Amino acid sequence: MDQEKPTEETLQIAEQVNQHSGFGQLLGMHIEAAEPGLGRVRLTVHPRLMHPQGLVHGGVIFSLADTAMAMALLASYPPGTRTGTIEAKINYLRAVRAGHDGQLLAEAAIIHQGRTTAVLEATVYHLSQERQEPRAVARVLSTFYIFPREE
Numbered sequence: 001m002d003q004e005k006p007t008e009e010t011l012q013i014a015e016q017v018n019q020h021s022g023f024g025q026l027l028g029m030h031i032e033a034a035e036p037g038l039g040r041v042r043l044t045v046h047p048r049l050m051h052p053q054g055l056v057h058g059g060v061i062f063s064l065a066d067t068a069m070a071m072a073l074l075a076s077y078p079p080g081t082r083t084g085t086i087e088a089k090i091n092y093l094r095a096v097r098a099g100h101d102g103q104l105l106a107e108a109a110i111i112h113q114g115r116t117t118a119v120l121e122a123t124v125y126h127l128s129q130e131r132q133e134p135r136a137v138a139r140v141l142s143t144f145y146i147f148p149r150e151e
Contacts, residue, residue: 039071039108056096065122065140068106073144082147090140102128118144
């Protein structure tokens with residue numbers, strides 16, 4: 001989980017996604033990497049992301065992972081390629097409770113890439129000032145559809 005400076009390609013893909021994703025902006029997502037086969041997206045833990053039981057909402061964790069996977073996939077195709085999640089499985093490993101500052105970081109990678117589908121996996125980590133080491137809070141496995149290019 002090295003802090004790398006975004007590449008020009010990362011910035012172009014991030015700009016494209018941010019122009020079309022009000023949802024990512026609503027959650028406060030920041031795209032750190034969008035390289036062929038690699039996606040990394042971060043957000044700051046904030047009270048608005050909690051559900052009534054005082055935990056980060058599972059939908060926030062999944063959305064972060066889904067976005068990181070999309071970044072890894074979109075960076076692997078020509079600009080304008082459309083993809084969509086067609087199946088996903090998430091294992092929540094640990095709760096992120098209210099009062100725990102820090103950030104969530106999703107790192108994603110392509111594990112299989114076919115002509116019309118791709119399988120990706122992501123791990124979401126909680127990064128806290130209280131602990132030196134990041135703690136995995138979720139693992140996600142998803143299948144994406146790659147739409148045929150429009151002529």
